[in-house]
Amino acid sequence: MKTPEQINEIIxxxxxxxxxxxxxxxxxxxxxxxxxxxxxFDRELPIVDPDNHALYISLGCAAENMLLAAKHFGYECTVNVVTNDKNISFIKLLLNQTGSVERDNLFDYINIRQSTRNLYTNDKVSSSNIAALQESFNFKGIEILMFTTAEEIEKLETFIIEGSNRQFQNKDFVKELVSWIRFSKKEVAQKRDGIWQASMGMPGVGRTLGNIIMKKFVSASSEAKRWKKQIEASAGFALFTVEKNDVAHWVLLGRAFQRFGLTATQLNISHAHVNMPCEEIQVRNKMAKQFELTGHPLLLIRFGYSKKMPYSYRRPLADVLETP
Ligand SMILES: Cc1cc2nc3c(=O)[nH]c(=O)nc-3n(C[C@H](O)[C@H](O)[C@H](O)COP(=O)(O)O)c2cc1C
Incomplete structure (x- = not known):
């Protein structure tokens, strides 16, 4: 029998x-x-994610974690995207206790997965591990294109830098980003969301000074310089594409990406987002043309080796549970 404790744990x-x-x-x-x-939708990001594709990718990541947890507790679980009478799409997980559910070892890595934003070590990832990352999911309509040689990465770099330049030249982008940075331990412990400065390798300076630093010292050119170093130190990049640019595929992409992230964690491989060329629509289109992609590139992930960073925070269950 399902217990409320198990359901809460799955959530x-x-x-x-x-x-x-x-x-x-x-x-x-x-x-x-x-x-x-x-x-x-009170937590949407209208500047960086105007069509909410990243929001639904995030829900897909949550769904995959919950499916793994449900299986761990012995439930068969199916994931469906449905639309309500207000035309809002959401995810339904159906749980069924059958007694013979195969557990998935990726569950063991949920608690230690993180987006690791530091500088990687330049070490290569073996071809068998690259293959394991590529095979971490098998969802129709979601593909990964890997970039691992210097020539391949060089081609990608142009798009990364163009995307970063466009974003950091856009005051609204920077304003939205700054509103989600938590500039001290006190701030993040209070809000329990957003990007904690420590998880980006920044000192805890507080919001007033943090705002000044972001305005005066972080620019398109300083970001481009930082990215060039990050790119050079990465072992490779995974570009995720969706066959169709709709909610069902965004959710499926989230599920695929979560399996990729957990597989990387299992293999001790760090990963983090380099999404700028996917987020800036003109750059996304140019990139799709250059690499002759048949799908829409929506996530770009760097991977390689590095130490762990401090973990980001989460809001407590009470804040995210809805009463029927
Ligand atoms: C759809 C999606 C888009 C993201 N885009 C970025 C990004 O552009 N840059 C970045 O540094 N992190 C990005 N992230 C990573 C999040 O910032 C990260 O997941 C969040 O801060 C929580 O940290 P954690 O992954 O370590 O738990 C993205 C994550 C998701 C799911």
Missing amino acids: EYGTKAPSGHNTQPWKFLVKENEIQIHPD
Whole structure:
């Protein structure tokens, strides 16, 4: 029998998923045999994610964690995207206790996965590990293109830098980003969301000084310089594409990316987002043309080796549970 404690635990594993700017844009609703994951549009990112694709990718990441947790507790679990009468899409997880559910070892890595934003060590990832990352999921409509040689990465760099330049020349982008940075331990412990400065390798300076630093010292050119170093130290890049640019594929992409992140964690491989060329639509289109992609490139991930960073925070269950 399902217990409320198990259901809460499954949801808690969902909240450990990554989300754009760590907005945690989800609400969970428990019904008889199902858990629903609803978008929390109060937490959307209108500048960097105007169509909410990243928001639904984040919900997909949460769904995959919850599926792994459900299996761990012995439930068969199916994941569906449905639309309500207000035309809002959400995810339904149906849980069924059958007695013979195969556990997935990726569950063991949910608690230690993180987006690791530091400088990687330049070490290469073996071809068997690259293959393991590529095979970490098998969802129709979601593909990964790997960039691992110097020539391949050089081609990608142009798009990364163009995307970064466009974003850091856009005051609204910087304003939105700064509103989600938590500039001290006190601030992050209070809000339990957003990007904690320590997880970016920044000192805890507080919001007033943090705002000044972001305005006066962080620019398109300083970011481009920083990215060139990060790119050089990475072992490779994974570009995720979706066959169709719709909610169902965004959710599926989230599930695929979560499996990729957990597999990387299992292999001691660090990973982090380099999404700028996917987020800036003109750059996304140019990149799709250059690499002759048939799908839409929506996530770009660097990977390599590095030490762990401090973990980001999550809001408590009480803040994300909806009452029916
Ligand atoms: C759809 C999506 C987009 C993201 N975009 C970026 C990004 O552009 N830059 C970045 O540094 N991190 C990005 N992240 C990572 C989040 O900031 C990270 O998941 C969040 O801060 C929580 O940290 P954690 O992954 O270590 O738990 C993204 C994550 C998701 C799911």
